[in-house]
Amino acid sequence: MKHRFRSRSFVALGILLAILSPLLLIFYTFLYNPPCNEPSSHMLSPMVVKLSNSTETVNYPTNISHIKFVLVGCTKTWLTRRPYTEAWWRPNQTRGNIFMDSPPPKEFLPWPKTSPPFQLNTDATKLPVYPKLANPIEARIFRSVLDSFSLGDNQGVRWFVMADDDTVFFIDNLVQVLAKYDHTKQYYVGMHSESVISNFLFAFDMAYGGAGYALSYSLVEQLAPLMNDCLERYPFMHTSDHLTSSCLFDLGVALTLERGIHQIDLLGDISGMISAHPQVPIVTLHHFDNIDPIFPNRNRTEAVKHLMKAAEIDQSRLAQQTICYDKPMNWSVSVSWGYSVHIYESIIPRSILKKPLETFKPWKNGPPPLYMFNTRLLTNDACHTPHVFFMEYIRKLNGNSVVLTTYRRKARRRLQPCFVPGNYSADNILRVRVFSNATVRKEAGKIDCCNVLHMADMNVMNIKLRNCRKGEIIA
Numbered sequence: 179m180k181h182r183f184r185s186r187s188f189v190a191l192g193i194l195l196a197i198l199s200p201l202l203l204i205f206y207t208f209l210y211n212p213p214c215n216e217p218s219s220h221m222l223s224p225m226v227v228k229l230s231n232s233t234e235t236v237n238y239p240t241n242i243s244h245i246k247f248v249l250v251g252c253t254k255t256w257l258t259r260r261p262y263t264e265a266w267w268r269p270n271q272t273r274g275n276i277f278m279d280s281p282p283p284k285e286f287l288p289w290p291k292t293s294p295p296f297q298l299n300t301d302a303t304k305l306p307v308y309p310k311l312a313n314p315i316e317a318r319i320f321r322s323v324l325d326s327f328s329l330g331d332n333q334g335v336r337w338f339v340m341a342d343d344d345t346v347f348f349i350d351n352l353v354q355v356l357a358k359y360d361h362t363k364q365y366y367v368g369m370h371s372e373s374v375i376s377n378f379l380f381a382f383d384m385a386y387g388g389a390g391y392a393l394s395y396s397l398v399e400q401l402a403p404l405m406n407d408c409l410e411r412y413p414f415m416h417t418s419d420h421l422t423s424s425c426l427f428d429l430g431v432a433l434t435l436e437r438g439i440h441q442i443d444l445l446g447d448i449s450g451m452i453s454a455h456p457q458v459p460i461v462t463l464h465h466f467d468n469i470d471p472i473f474p475n476r477n478r479t480e481a482v483k484h485l486m487k488a489a490e491i492d493q494s495r496l497a498q499q500t501i502c503y504d505k506p507m508n509w510s511v512s513v514s515w516g517y518s519v520h521i522y523e524s525i526i527p528r529s530i531l532k533k534p535l536e537t538f539k540p541w542k543n544g545p546p547p548l549y550m551f552n553t554r555l556l557t558n559d560a561c562h563t564p565h566v567f568f569m570e571y572i573r574k575l576n577g578n579s580v581v582l583t584t585y586r587r588k589a590r591r592r593l594q595p596c597f598v599p600g601n602y603s604a605d606n607i608l609r610v611r612v613f614s615n616a617t618v619r620k621e622a623g624k625i626d627c628c629n630v631l632h633m634a635d636m637n638v639m640n641i642k643l644r645n646c647r648k649g650e651i652i653a
Contacts, residue, residue: 214318240361243273248325251277251342252279253278255343259342261482267294276297278296278299299322302321305406316416319418320409323405323422336395341387344388345390346463348496349493350494351496364396366392367434367436370382375544380419389462390461390464408421439461439462440463442464447469448472448537449472449566450534453497453512454531454533455498457499457622484569491572491581491616492614494619497515498620499513509525510531515612517569520564521565535554560595566588567587570609590605606637627652
């Protein structure tokens, strides 16, 4: 019966998607690509590609100076999205440009040094294939890598990183991730969507540009002269991401997945996802205008800036989940460093707590499966519903050798305590203080453990992060 039910479910899913695919494709394109101006006469003429070799060797690790950002925006949305970009952009350190569809209006001038340097995209309307394009606006976005490469300021560049103007980067983690790869070889590094339907409509092996993706210098050097040919080959494609991936596949280059890169094809409250982030460095977040503010009692811009306070101290631990237990109280504690703490009034194994709570909603309803990862459904069971705390402030202690992050209760659960023999209510806990080592970066993929320390008072819980002991069971 179970197998029959599953087969019927997948048949129903297939029929529904076949009917809805054209509509969803159009909806998706306009939902996640807000209307920019059509290419204007102010744009530059088509360029000649300047092959400017990057002469860097691989004798020393990749650093921030080796990364060139190719950010894409439009003047209609820049006013609201600029704060997201400026939250992570580091003037005089980061390099690259924000490519726009038209010259900035007077209210944007003088162009601030806190933003990436402005650059106008070249004119795609003069290409012979332009009248045939299914979505002409996407040609501008697609060719932004070509525009960036053709500027010629590529000395020392190892990676071109493509993203939207509402993508938030955690640069230290980005550098750490890209340093694993040899930029002299051809790499296409990114991540697919969290949404099954999104991947079904486009591709499961395509990097999403809003999440951000990286192309090695040697790959861009080969790709740039061929991009207009790709448009000729694929005029029917609706998105720049699909165009890019198809062109790269034709060059024999496959997508290298990095799970810390996040498209966020979700709606509503994504705190459940961030609070159970996989044990990989968090590299990007996206689509902030389509989700709730990631911290309570703050607007979207304030929430992003608040998260960046923790990112400025220790990106290696940011949003990394650490789980420990207060056995005398029969509590489970899940720490998402720099973001949140969850306290459960029961002992729950890590194998369960590492699955995100489904606080969010899919960007489009449909039959399951909705997501590319396992989730836990919300429940009114007091033993499995957490007390939720969000980061309030962060500071260094003991001569900058220790980091203290403090988390404040979001709200009361409005549930009775978990009625299991030996359990205690956590209703009295108002704040959680987490102590971590400020001198040692967390190793990517390595699980940390923690201890619940003696409480300073009845309303505060103290937690110390530590290395796990050999063979330690987190349950």
